Amino acid sequence: xxxxxxxxxxxxxxxxxxxxxxxxxxxxxxxxxxxxxxxxxxxxxxxxxxxxxxxxxxxxxxxxxxxxxxxxxxxxxxxxxxxxxxxxxxxxxxxxxxxxxxxxxxxxxxxxxxxxxxxxxxxxxxxxxxxxxxxxxxxxxxxxxxxxxxxxxxxxxxxxxxxxxxxxxxxxxxxxxxxxxxxxxxxxxxxxxxxxxxxxxxxxxxxxxxxxxxxxxxxxxxxxxxxxxxxxxxxxxxxxxxxxxxxxxxxxxxxxxxxxxxxxxxxxxxxxxxxxxxxxxxxxxxxxxxxxxxxxxx
Amino acid sequence: xxxxxxxxxxxxxxxxxxxxxxxxxxxxxxxxxxxxxxxxxxxxxxxxxxxxxxxxxxxxxxxxxxxxxxxxxxxxxxxxxxxxxxxxxxxxxxxxxxxxxxxxxxxxxxxxxxxxxxxxxxxxxxxxxxxxxxxxxxxxxxxxxxxxxxxxxxxxxxxxxxxxxxxxxxxxxxxxxxxxxxxxxxxxxxxxxxxxxxxxxxxxxxxxxxxxxxxxxxxxxxxxxxxxxxxxxxxxxxxxxxxxxxxxxxxxxxxxxxxxxxxxxxxxxxxxxxxxxxxxxxxxxxxxxxxxxxxxxxxxxxxxxxxxxxxxxxxx
Numbered sequence: 001x002x003x004x005x006x007x008x009x010x011x012x013x014x015x016x017x018x019x020x021x022x023x024x025x026x027x028x029x030x031x032x033x034x035x036x037x038x039x040x041x042x043x044x045x046x047x048x049x050x051x052x053x054x055x056x057x058x059x060x061x062x063x064x065x066x067x068x069x070x071x072x073x074x075x076x077x078x079x080x081x082x083x084x085x086x087x088x089x090x091x092x093x094x095x096x097x098x099x100x101x102x103x104x105x106x107x108x109x110x111x112x113x114x115x116x117x118x119x120x121x122x123x124x125x126x127x128x129x130x131x132x133x134x135x136x137x138x139x140x141x142x143x144x145x146x147x148x149x150x151x152x153x154x155x156x157x158x159x160x161x162x163x164x165x166x167x168x169x170x171x172x173x174x175x176x177x178x179x180x181x182x183x184x185x186x187x188x189x190x191x192x193x194x195x196x197x198x199x200x201x202x203x204x205x206x207x208x209x210x211x212x213x214x215x216x217x218x219x220x221x222x223x224x225x226x227x228x229x230x231x232x233x234x235x236x237x238x239x240x241x242x243x244x245x246x247x248x249x250x251x252x253x254x255x256x257x258x259x260x261x262x263x264x265x266x267x268x269x270x271x272x273x274x275x276x277x278x279x280x281x282x283x284x285x286x287x288x289x290x291x292x293x294x295x296x297x298x
Numbered sequence: 299x300x301x302x303x304x305x306x307x308x309x310x311x312x313x314x315x316x317x318x319x320x321x322x323x324x325x326x327x328x329x330x331x332x333x334x335x336x337x338x339x340x341x342x343x344x345x346x347x348x349x350x351x352x353x354x355x356x357x358x359x360x361x362x363x364x365x366x367x368x369x370x371x372x373x374x375x376x377x378x379x380x381x382x383x384x385x386x387x388x389x390x391x392x393x394x395x396x397x398x399x400x401x402x403x404x405x406x407x408x409x410x411x412x413x414x415x416x417x418x419x420x421x422x423x424x425x426x427x428x429x430x431x432x433x434x435x436x437x438x439x440x441x442x443x444x445x446x447x448x449x450x451x452x453x454x455x456x457x458x459x460x461x462x463x464x465x466x467x468x469x470x471x472x473x474x475x476x477x478x479x480x481x482x483x484x485x486x487x488x489x490x491x492x493x494x495x496x497x498x499x500x501x502x503x504x505x506x507x508x509x510x511x512x513x514x515x516x517x518x519x520x521x522x523x524x525x526x527x528x529x530x531x532x533x534x535x536x537x538x539x540x541x542x543x544x545x546x547x548x549x550x551x552x553x554x555x556x557x558x559x560x561x562x563x564x565x566x567x568x569x570x571x572x573x574x575x576x577x578x579x580x581x582x583x584x585x586x587x588x589x590x591x592x593x594x595x596x597x598x599x600x601x602x603x604x605x606x607x608x609x610x611x612x613x614x
Contacts (some may be wrong), residue, residue, distance in 0.1 A: 137316075138313075138317070138320055141316065142320065142586060143548055143582075143589055145549070146547070146585050147582075150324055150582055153325070153578045154325065154328040230439075230442075234441060234443060238552065238555060240570070250441070250443075253441075253444055260447060260451050260455060261455045271440070274440070274444070275444075279439045282438065
């Protein structure tokens, strides 16, 4: 917020804005049950600490200190150190930052592309519908992880290939969801009204249908984020993700495998981040769907 | 029934066709030159041309696709450049190992999942149900390779009960011992799918009249549950599992790497790492076909076992 009396004439502005935001936040969270609230807290805290990694991590993730190599968890190094003495907690936070950035990006690109395609398919029907439908069917029929591996074969290692592979499959389920929502929505009174009033297709779809179509996709995106995070972690465990010196979580876990017996903390502790995040995001999804909408798991 | 069958076979064939086309063109139309990538930067243009001719990459694309399909249908996948041996001889001995892994993973997920789902469904919305759900959700959030590594740490390296890596079929005992940990890791990764679907369908069946009738006849609750409920709830779960077979097949790539098992998954991993396009192409089609055929088999079994299915779907 601004400081000093120079802003005094506008004081009502920020205050009422803050009040409005608070009111909006309260309304948004009012329908949340205990599961959703718990999930939001867990996921929020994890996102926060990974975003703040440069500020709060105990050490630089790439500072080598051979004398401290393979030290177990202690106050100075809560997650211990790796084979060249790097702080595993710091490496976990930095790795998580990469993974979260990638997973949110690819998931929501998939949601936007798929949602758009599905809405258009459901709204216009005809050849648009069959085109989108066939494309979505063939994307879903492909074994997910194997398609990602095919893309990596073409692009070479790196998060870019993993991301492209995930989006190639990911959009399809959102397209199906949005299409079926749009199909039933098209028969609703208010959608028929937009047509009678002569609104443009654009206005009908984006102002009137979108807010109703998006809900199921947003709920599904919670499961999708978790599945995508697991795929990204698996790919980088295989060595196809972000490379040294700052690997993402899968690569970090893999780097501890040769020292599993003598330094169990390198492999086991970074995984806890994924598990906690996944648990939190599942709680949000379950809570939002009230446990009665069965959201498919790929 | 026959109309439904004909349509279902048609869909299956179409799916297989689309699968082969996508796998083929994804790799052949991708930017970059596969041969150049494979041979590395030091290859001379002459070498590149030679290899391209050997692999038949100079032919027109439709011809290449024809050869690719012919290879799949006849089982003669051609010679692999990287391993200089025929692709079929690479795949055949490994296929059995991966199939054992997948079957074992399924068995583990059933042994753990079915009782959990039954308890959760019978005592729906109780503390037990919530506990099962939390456990399953937690397990689903765990990366399978991470679970595998922890299992290896505890049961192989610390307790020394089981081998930490490798595959041995010298005897039944050593086979089972080498498969237990990988199969548990694989099974736990799909446990959530099993428990959630089965719990849902058991709850649905519990509400039906024939279950009520069975209870009214005074059958014990164990008998009702096992003979009437489970049998009817099994089919939807099998369908969902077939749809999710991709998870298991993809999972073997990772789990075989964790436990150093030389199955199809590790072959695919090697092929991706060496950017060996030919092997990647064939394995992709193989894995995809397995999933397509599996879901066809499950649908077929459903028609044979349960006459209601064809009646409903035949008109749909």
